[in-house]
Amino acid sequence: MDVTTFLQFFINGIVLGAIYILLAIGLSIIFGMIGIVNLTHGILYMLGAYATVTLAPYVGFFPNLVLSPLLVGLLGMAVEAAFLRKLYKGDPALGLLFTFGLAMFLEQVVRATWGTQGIPFQIPAALRGAIAAGPIIYSKYRYFIGLCSILVIAGLWYFLEKTPYGMIIRAGSRDPDMVRVLGISLKPVFTAVFGLGAAMAAISGVLASPLAGVEPAMGTNTGTFAFVVVVIGGLGSFWGSVISGLMVGEVESFCILFWPPMADASKFALMIAVLLLRPRGLLGRRWEKFE
Amino acid sequence: MKSGKGISRRGFLKVAGTTAAVAGTSGIFAPAILKAQQQPIKIGHLVPLTGFLSPMGDYAAKAGKLAIEEINAGGGVLGRPLETIVDDETNPGVGVQKATKMIQQDKVDFLLGTVSSAVCLAVMEVAERYQKIFVNSGSNSDEIRGGKCNYYTFCTEASNTQYVKAIGRYLVKNKNYKTFYILTSDYAFGHDLTRVSRRLLAELGGKEIGHDLVPTGTADYSSYILKVRNANPEVVLCNVAGADQTTFLKQYSEFGLKIDVAGGVTDTVLMWNAGKDAAQGVWTLIWWGDLDNAWTKNFSTKYRQKYGLPPENQAWGDYTSIKALAQAVQMAGTTDSKKVVEAMEKIKFDAGKGRELYYRPYDHQLIQPMYVVSIKKTGNRDQWDIFNVVSEVPGKDENLEVIAPTKEENPCNMKRA
Numbered sequence: 008m009d010v011t012t013f014l015q016f017f018i019n020g021i022v023l024g025a026i027y028i029l030l031a032i033g034l035s036i037i038f039g040m041i042g043i044v045n046l047t048h049g050i051l052y053m054l055g056a057y058a059t060v061t062l063a064p065y066v067g068f069f070p071n072l073v074l075s076p077l078l079v080g081l082l083g084m085a086v087e088a089a090f091l092r093k094l095y096k097g098d099p100a101l102g103l104l105f106t107f108g109l110a111m112f113l114e115q116v117v118r119a120t121w122g123t124q125g126i127p128f129q130i131p132a133a134l135r136g137a138i139a140a141g142p143i144i145y146s147k148y149r150y151f152i153g154l155c156s157i158l159v160i161a162g163l164w165y166f167l168e169k170t171p172y173g174m175i176i177r178a179g180s181r182d183p184d185m186v187r188v189l190g191i192s193l194k195p196v197f198t199a200v201f202g203l204g205a206a207m208a209a210i211s212g213v214l215a216s217p218l219a220g221v222e223p224a225m226g227t228n229t230g231t232f233a234f235v236v237v238v239i240g241g242l243g244s245f246w247g248s249v250i251s252g253l254m255v256g257e258v259e260s261f262c263i264l265f266w267p268p269m270a271d272a273s274k275f276a277l278m279i280a281v282l283l284l285r286p287r288g289l290l291g292r293r294w295e296k297f298e
Numbered sequence: 299m300k301s302g303k304g305i306s307r308r309g310f311l312k313v314a315g316t317t318a319a320v321a322g323t324s325g326i327f328a329p330a331i332l333k334a335q336q337q338p339i340k341i342g343h344l345v346p347l348t349g350f351l352s353p354m355g356d357y358a359a360k361a362g363k364l365a366i367e368e369i370n371a372g373g374g375v376l377g378r379p380l381e382t383i384v385d386d387e388t389n390p391g392v393g394v395q396k397a398t399k400m401i402q403q404d405k406v407d408f409l410l411g412t413v414s415s416a417v418c419l420a421v422m423e424v425a426e427r428y429q430k431i432f433v434n435s436g437s438n439s440d441e442i443r444g445g446k447c448n449y450y451t452f453c454t455e456a457s458n459t460q461y462v463k464a465i466g467r468y469l470v471k472n473k474n475y476k477t478f479y480i481l482t483s484d485y486a487f488g489h490d491l492t493r494v495s496r497r498l499l500a501e502l503g504g505k506e507i508g509h510d511l512v513p514t515g516t517a518d519y520s521s522y523i524l525k526v527r528n529a530n531p532e533v534v535l536c537n538v539a540g541a542d543q544t545t546f547l548k549q550y551s552e553f554g555l556k557i558d559v560a561g562g563v564t565d566t567v568l569m570w571n572a573g574k575d576a577a578q579g580v581w582t583l584i585w586w587g588d589l590d591n592a593w594t595k596n597f598s599t600k601y602r603q604k605y606g607l608p609p610e611n612q613a614w615g616d617y618t619s620i621k622a623l624a625q626a627v628q629m630a631g632t633t634d635s636k637k638v639v640e641a642m643e644k645i646k647f648d649a650g651k652g653r654e655l656y657y658r659p660y661d662h663q664l665i666q667p668m669y670v671v672s673i674k675k676t677g678n679r680d681q682w683d684i685f686n687v688v689s690e691v692p693g694k695d696e697n698l699e700v701i702a703p704t705k706e707e708n709p710c711n712m713k714r715a
Binding site for chain 2: 012015016019022114122126127128130136218223225260263268
């Protein structure tokens with residue numbers, strides 16, 4: 008393998024990884040805070056894409072990077088406040104079952120609203136085509152995805168690590184009782200976190216909308232892959248998801264180069280390998296409240 | 299209303315046929331017939347409503363409904379109304395389960411549908427076990443009508459060989475590609491399509507310089523596209539199916555490669571979903587809603603009036619299958635499987651392809667012309683106006699069977715009941 012080929016597939020792996028990170032990180036913070044495995048994640052991703060194709064004729068593509076996550080985030084908050092909240096005290100399986108059912112329901116809502124027919128949607132004119140950087144010719148839009156992902160991930164990291172709200176979220180996911188003792192109500196925090204997770208899924212949906220077919224089945228596999236990334240990285244771990252997303256992206260990219268039939272299976276093989284060595288995932292730690 | 303005329307003419311024929319059938323029966327059986335009139339003839343309709351083939355499933359279900367309504371408005375078949383029971387087929391296991399349930403619990407008389415070849419192969423076995431006719435309206439693999447064919451299965455959908463020979467004849471005449479890169483969906487359909495494509499390559503004297511098996515439901519093709527670019531063939535033969543084809547084309551146009559695309563099999567909806575800017579290449583299509591003939595105009599208009607969208611080729615498949623089945627039942631005068639099989643082997647009908655079509659008795663494949671289409675890039679009437687028909691294969695003066703698999707290519711030794 009020559010250097011150019013290696014670099015091409017390496018860069019592509021990073022961009023693939025960036026998409027996986029965006030997908031996974033929302034799932035991860037929802038689990039870390041609320042302890043719910045959100046099976047609607049793939050659907051929220053799809054809703055981000057559908058919001059984009061619906062709004063784009065009026066506002067263009069770029070405002071959707073803010074608008075769609077905002078709308079989907081609000082939907083997430085509504086779902087949390089109306090339903091999920093009631094399930095925290097019960098069996099943890101309830102949340103799983105509820106989000107599983109909700110995912111099927113929302114998928115049918117999408118079919119009923121937008122039709123089973125996919126919606127054609129193109130890359131915005133400004134980002135079409137490829138750029139050559141030396142011997143490496145790569146899609147402009149994918150560089151844009153990479154850039155957006157870095158900004159979003161950095162922004163989220165800043166929010167969680169450096170702001171008082173982020174501190175409450177982190178503290179709340181470690182020791183909710185202590186946070187309550189300090190006089191902070193976690194109810195609105197849970198709602199906000201679910202909304203934030205949903206918005207993250209929607210951003211990846213917005214970015215994917217010009218690349219993938221926007222149709223009602225688009226979220227099915229995606230949700231599964233997001234889950235795989237979170238499990239590899241360690242449930243609830245921010246940097247775990249980042250590292251794991253990049254690993255999965257690279258493994259997939261090079262697997263397609265050398266052994267394409269295994270491209271899908273490679274993600275799961277990686278997950279099994281990591282779990283055998285580190286049962287809590289790469290950066291997973293022991294979480295008192297779940298054990 | 300334009301279509302009203304069509305219904306009433308068809309309706310008149312149906313009523314006339316039914317009256318004749320009833321009149322021809324001895325009066326002694328009249329009470330039995332009256333009772334039978336209330337009993338609908340049931341068709342179990344299996345369509346993919348979820349998963350990567352679901353873009354086609356919705357059209358299949360809607361077209362089935364339209365066909366049933368038309369037939370029932372015309373007095374039904376043998377004086378009995380038709381009824382469909384629609385269910386989802388996503389994988390072979392589910393397909394078998396649903397087909398068995400339809401036969402055992404719903405007591406269906408016939409089975410219809412499937413888009414996935416893997417599901418079709420599984421459902422065929424159920425049909426044979428229970429001796430019920432199954433009309434395959436959307437699955438392409440050759441072995442369905444070849445090595446694994448059976449007496450009870452009929453194929454309205456064309457075989458991969460018919461598709462590939464159609465594009466092959468076009469490529470031989472019009473393009474002189476020497477180097478090919480093949481991308482193949484990693485399941486029954488893709489493997490079969492690639493097998494047939496390689497036969498074509500040998501014929502063309504083309505060289506396969508790369509081949510990748512692509513998992514179904516792949517969301518990202520960038521790595522495959524990079525491989526294609528590095529290999530630099532003259533043409534990419536795209537043998538991926540369903541929504542995957544849309545995703546591939548969108549991303550292929552994103553990378554702006556100058557390498558041509560051709561494909562043995564496409565479905566209209568996949569190109570609609572990609573949009574005219576991203577869609578490219580030459581492809582074989584079984585039927586297209588803008589074909590210039592009366593049958594097609596009538597069907598497209600009616601479908602559009604009822605559902606607000608133009609019909610896709612999968613709509614044609616299921617609509618045509620039900621109409622053919624109804625014609626055969628009418629001819630057989632019964633729903634008895636064996637008698638209807640014999641009638642299916644005899645019927646000839648128009649289905650918007652300009653020539654009389656028929657199911658070949660030896661392998662139960664519908665013998666029909668195919669259409670090579672390219673993407674219409676300018677002067678589009680609306681977003682649905684996406685194809686130029688560049689060639690009808692075989693030509694008007696050629697025998698329809700020249701693109702069908704030969705007995706050597708695809709041996710079918712069905713056990714006749």
